[in-house]
Amino acid sequence: MALQDKYAALVQSATNMGVANLAVAEKDGVLHVSGTAKSTADYDALWAQYAQLDPNMASGDLMMNIDIKANSGAQLKVTTDATNLNIRSTPSTEGEIVGKAAHDEVVTLIEKTDDSWWKVRTAQGEEGYAYAQYLSPL
Amino acid sequence: MKITKVTLAAVLALTVAFTSCKPKDADIEKAVQAKETTGITVSVKDGVATLTGEVADNAAKAKAVELAKAEKGVKDVVNNLTVPAPVAVTPPPASMTTPMDAGAMQKVSDGLKDIKGITVDFAGDKAVISGEVTSANRMKIMQILAAAKVKSDVSKLMDKK
Known part of the structure; x- marks a missing residue:
């Protein structure tokens, strides 16, 4: 106790x-x-x-x-220190990089794959998995 | 005189009808009550059975009504039975049962990859983090570990001066 x-x-x-x-x-x-x-x-x-x-x-x-709380379609701000956030083809750093989102850029949540990786879409239309800890729901 | 006779007969007939009705309701009530599960109260008036009380679920409710309807002499059933409101059950924190496996380690490594100046080792069910970090990054590390549901040992993690 x-x-x-x-x-x-x-x-x-x-x-x-x-x-x-x-x-x-x-x-x-x-x-x-x-x-x-x-x-x-x-x-x-x-x-x-x-x-x-x-x-x-x-x-x-x-x-x-x-x-x-963030539902599909929610806006997420990229909260890396200063660097770009990699968008990958699979929910792992072993996944191929299919896009990048800049620091402070806003992306759209597609699906919360798990607690660590979320599937997102960038303003440029790139879709893939990004590390959830660097995304903050707006 | 004729009218009086008719009236008298009618009153007599009604009395007989009523008196014969009363024990009948009581009998039906008894019979239905005997069939229903405990917790249900049955009352019968003019052949209409009213069920009150609390039952486990909607199936039990339907069954109780069916039993009452099946009893001879029951013309209708008034269903006043209630079902308890469902109790919202919050599952225990998932982190309690999350094993430290390759997947969890991968998630930790993936998340910590971009934080400079630290190394991560895995010992038992804990991620052992060492190095020097800013307080903002320290929080980030803890958040990454919590999201991966991995326990931490940061005793060797120093503050950057």
């Missing part, structure tokens, strides 16, 4: 934000939290709170598997 207490404020925030399908469970010294945040802002706020509750997120005792 100690972990539930440590992250109680975080879970409370998620509840207040209306994170959908919020689930919390503890297993083998790790607190697992999953659900779907309504917006990128909510998602960022939850991660900021995690960093605050567990400095440097170094304890490895929280698995915050929260995604952001």
Whole structure:
């Protein structure tokens, strides 16, 4: 229960934000939290709170598997540091590069293939898979 | 006198009809009640059986009505049975049962590929990240690991000065 207490404020925030399908469970010294945040802002706020509750997120005792609500057709902003985001033929870096999206460019979500890879379409009409962590639903 | 006789006969007939009706309803009620599952209350009036109470599901509801209708003497059935509202079940976090396999490792490696200055090793069910990063990249790393549902060991990950 100690972990539930440590992250109680975080879970409370998620509840207040209306994170959908919020689930919390503890297993083998790790607190697992999953659900779907309504917006990128909510998602960022939850991660900021995690960093605050567990400095440097170094304890490895929280698995915050929260995604952001985005339906097919949603607009996604490319949030790479400065570089281009590769669009690939398959959901893996082994997939051939079929297109590129620039930093801050907006692409369209076709399908959430899994939590790590999303299928997108660029403004130029290139379609393929991009790493989800570098895409933020607008 | 004639009218009085007729009236009298009519009153008599009605009385007989009513009195013969009453025990009949009670009998039907008893018979239907005996057939229905517990939790259902049966009341019969003028051959109309009313079912109240809560049953498990819609199938049980239909069955209860069918049983009541089948009873001799039941003219109609008023179905006031309720079914409990479905309880929304949120599945437990998927990360609890996600194995650390080649696919998960690939996802971590794919995501961390573009973050400079770090190395990733896999030990047991954890991704061990070492190197030096900015606080923004540290968060990115943790988000990538969480999305891949991979546990982390970042004790060797230092802050960039």
